[in-house]
Amino acid sequence: GENVEQHPSTLSVQEGDSAVIKCTYSDSASNYFPWYKQELGKGPQLIIDIRSNVGEKKDQRIAVTLNKTAKHFSLHITETQPEDSAVYFCAAGSSGGYQKVTFGTGTKLQVIP
Amino acid sequence: DTEVTQTPKHLVMGMTNKKSLKCEQHMGHRAMYWYKQKAKKPPELMFVYSYEKLSINESVPSRFSPECPNSSLLNLHLHALQPEDSALYLCASSQGTGGDYEQYFGPGTRLTVT
Numbered sequence: 001g002e003n004v005e006q007h008p009s010t011l012s013v014q015e016g017d018s019a020v021i022k023c024t025y026s027d028s029a030s031n032y033f034p035w036y037k038q039e040l041g042k043g044p045q046l047i048i049d050i051r052s053n054v055g056e057k058k059d060q061r062i063a064v065t066l067n068k069t070a071k072h073f074s075l076h077i078t079e080t081q082p083e084d085s086a087v088y089f090c091a092a093g094s095s096g097g098y099q100k101v102t103f104g105t106g107t108k109l110q111v112i113p
Numbered sequence: 114d115t116e117v118t119q120t121p122k123h124l125v126m127g128m129t130n131k132k133s134l135k136c137e138q139h140m141g142h143r144a145m146y147w148y149k150q151k152a153k154k155p156p157e158l159m160f161v162y163s164y165e166k167l168s169i170n171e172s173v174p175s176r177f178s179p180e181c182p183n184s185s186l187l188n189l190h191l192h193a194l195q196p197e198d199s200a201l202y203l204c205a206s207s208q209g210t211g212g213d214y215e216q217y218f219g220p221g222t223r224l225t226v227t
Contacts, residue, residue: 032213043117043203043218044156051213089155093212099144099169100212103155 002027004092006104013080014112021107023090024072030092033066033073034101038087047088048075080111117219119204125225128194134222136187136204142217144210145187147179148203150221156203162187163210194226 003026013019025033031052036044050057050064050073057064061080066073077084087108093101117138126132136145144163148156161169162181176198178190187204201221207214 034215036218041220043205043220045218046215049215093214095211095213099161099163099210100158101216106153106155 002030002092002094002102004090004102004104006090006107008107009105010108010110012110012112015080015082017080019075019077019080019084019109019111021075021088021090021109022072023074023092023104024070025092025102026071027092027094028071029094030102031095032093032101033064034091034093035064035075036089036091036103038089038106040086044089077109080109082111082113085109085111117204117206117217119202119219119222121222122220123223123225125227126191126194127227128196130194131190131192133191134189134202134204134224136189136219137185138206138217139185140206140208140217141184142206142208143184144207144214145181146205146207146216147177147187147189148205148218150201150203156218160189161210168210191224194224196226199224199226 006023034049037047038044063076090104091101120135147159150156159173160179165181180188203221204219205216207216
């Protein structure tokens with residue numbers, strides 16, 4: 001089955017700096033890569049996703065890049081704000097019929113004001 | 114409305130109790146999911162319902178019993194749980210049934226087994 005590794009496990013940045021979280025996956029059949037943000041006491045919320053026919057996607061301060069050859073994808077947050085503090089999970093899924101996504105182990109991001 | 118609701122928010126139960134968790138979505142989604150999440154861990158898939166039929170059971174112990182009464186509702190019946198079953202139980206739904214559909218998560222039920 002799919003295996004998703006995520007690094008770092010914790011990340012502290014100063015407000016206004018950028019944050020980068022990296023994930024690698026093992027199954028070349030995976031073609032959908034969502035990123036979820038989970039705030040304390042809440043369920044995960046999708047913040048951005050990318051499919052394997054696209055190399056990069058951007059939404060305001062958030063961007064995701066995908067390298068299919070190397071099987072890794074990254075989340076970039078620019079101009080970080082205290083409200084970006086949360087746990088972020090990457091995940092990988094496939095349209096090949098298996099109805100699940102495999103989550104990474106999570107990154108706790110702390111933005112220091 | 115892109116909301117998945119879950120009740121109750123918190124639940125404390127003894128090992129001999131029977132209780133149920135409820136989940137509801139009105140987005141017309143055809144797939145619904147139960148996840149278990151322990152502290153500082155990612156969500157762990159338990160069950161998937163596709164078009165109201167159970168399609169995936171990730172080898173979950175029989176003390177957890179899912180039910181999908183209709184396309185909008187998902188229940189998780191709990192019986193004879195163990196203290197190690199204490200966790201956040203998350204419900205999610207998605208428009209389609211493949212692994213490439215966005216999943217919408219509810220806020221979860223915080224379960225404590227005493």
